Amino acid sequence: MRSGKRRPSPTGRDVAALAGVSPMTVSRVVSGNGNVDPALRAKVLDAVEKLGYEPNYNASAMRNPNGAGGAVGLCVETVQNPFSAGIARGLEVALRPHGLMLFTGSSDGEPATERELLLEFYRRRVSALVVITVMADHSFLVPRVHPTTPIVYVDRPAILPGCDTVTSDHAAGAFVATEHMIENGHRRIAFIGTNITGHPISERLAGYRSALMSAGITNDEAPLLAFEHDRGVPDVRQGTRELLQSPGRPTAIFAASNSDLMGVRQALHDLELEAQIAHVAFDDLDLADVMSPPLSAFSQDPIELGRRCGECVIERLNATEPLEARTIIVPGQLIARGSGEISALADRPD
Amino acid sequence: MRSGKRRPSPTGRDVAALAGVSPMTVSRVVSGNGNVDPALRAKVLDAVEKLGYEPNYNASAMRNPNGAGGAVGLCVETVQNPFSAGIARGLEVALRPHGLMLFTGSSDGEPATERELLLEFYRRRVSALVVITVMADHSFLVPRVHPTTPIVYVDRPAILPGCDTVTSDHAAGAFVATEHMIENGHRRIAFIGTNITGHPISERLAGYRSALMSAGITNDEAPLLAFEHDRGVPDVRQGTRELLQSPGRPTAIFAASNSDLMGVRQALHDLELEAQIAHVAFDDLDLADVMSPPLSAFSQDPIELGRRCGECVIERLNATEPLEARTIIVPGQLIARGSGEISALADRPD
């Protein structure tokens, strides 16, 4: 594949010929390293302009791997996810001033795909990797990539030693959200979530439980709708509906993720209980304040997560000595808009 | 910047030395071009495994620009936008089987940033560019990039001759959405939108007007809330509220984009008119069916847009002769969920 005739791009040599200097002088002018006589410099810039010359960063990188033209590979579950998109965004903003571009790729939650993606990044000799990993083991990156190339883990614990981690505090967020409903008088607070054995939902479950425990609420009082693996929104909707129709139904709900919230909210809507059952979601939604009642949520800050990842990358690339592994916790915030402030007293069905 | 000692990655030469063959044989084995004796091949693969060798695609690209390791540069307004994210996703899926990776970058709607981004892509000698352009003129890409490197324009008309365009039919979508409300008995249908002079909102406005005209509705009957330039959601909310409180208020609203819809929906919520005023949005939302009433929308298919862009890229890269410029219109669909089916009769405030 990829044939077709291409007129080759002008090279530094072409510029040199036109300007009547050596390629080295062109290199100096274009890269800004080294001193060049203003007169020659002008001639070179003139030739650059005439030919529309732009340096070839691939060639540049071979000779000088730490010079201009670096890139960072970002591997997420899917770039479509607003959370991942936010990370990409923050990362991009942090990297741009340093001349680093961003490769993005989606693993679709498949370890094999993630592996292939990371290797593809490596074959392009990226300066760093940033990954929301779905793998349990990254030893295939050793010693090829690690510890030569910085790897930053986002939203998951690092699975290679010495690597930086940037994450929200999932347990604390769930704690705060649950506690918030407890303060509004609730005890029968349901946890509704899917994928509860993996990161980061397991941590959110832990935070939820810990909030209950702090308030002296037993597990018996707190209904759980927890799917171990991936489920579609319809399953959550159905399950929530059943939970709400069962005896001893909850007066409040903690939705473990925004996709879980969709099912929860649909079920509440089905039963016309949106205004009776308190509910708080982990992760915010664009339309949160347009819903009725408006949605209360614990909001992560994906852009900030991405930005901090970028900072870690830059720091490592600039470091002259080995750095300690850092764990960065990016705070989120509980945004109270209404749905979480429904008081327990409102629920008197009998 | 970017110093620090790096142990260099193993090279093809290292593999060759370990396997006791020439680098050329390694290249043949790894790239799969050329015949190699099975015995030697095994020795090479063994050495590859031992060293954890992965080819350097940057070097590869220098000697053989059309070989493995290509990349495509995608420039969008912001990757955070779900529409852009969908395009990135579709593109990625289309490119992956061909070994092409995706660079992504956000222009933030700034022509200068887009320019810099496209040049950065070019400096990395990408195989193709895909762009939601905010520029009026791309002549700076001639002849450096164009027509050597394929450029695909998404969601906007091509601004360089001979380039492919992939877009939704904005006018048709707006037409269908407006017509839908006309069929439900409305005549006073407002258009609410921002940025109406640029693509693609101007086309949506045209489609809206054309639907009115087809139904014999004059402009006098149809209130317009149209901001020429970018406005925040609060401005739209405020404007919509005023429109809804004015004499001769609309009985239906066409929201020109999903960000415009946010303001519209907030205003409707402020006045408790969600269930009285019909409204249809251009572009769907994740939570459309959780809102009450559920949102009717004309939904584009960004993933398909991205996929088709990928197809164009592949086709051009494989072409041996110059190809005609293609214009691909990706159909969308009107999704009726409730908010657009509110009949005109429901609105009897007086």
Place this chain on the structure above:
DNA sequence: TTGTACGCGTTATCAT
């Protein structure tokens, strides 16, 4: 300040 020589890692080409 400017130029020359060489090497980065890979592969096309030609020779064996």
Place this chain on the structure above:
DNA sequence: ATGATAACGCGTACAA
């Protein structure tokens, strides 16, 4: 079927 040579575009190191 395999190897030797040169070249891709650039920058370091050194010489002028």
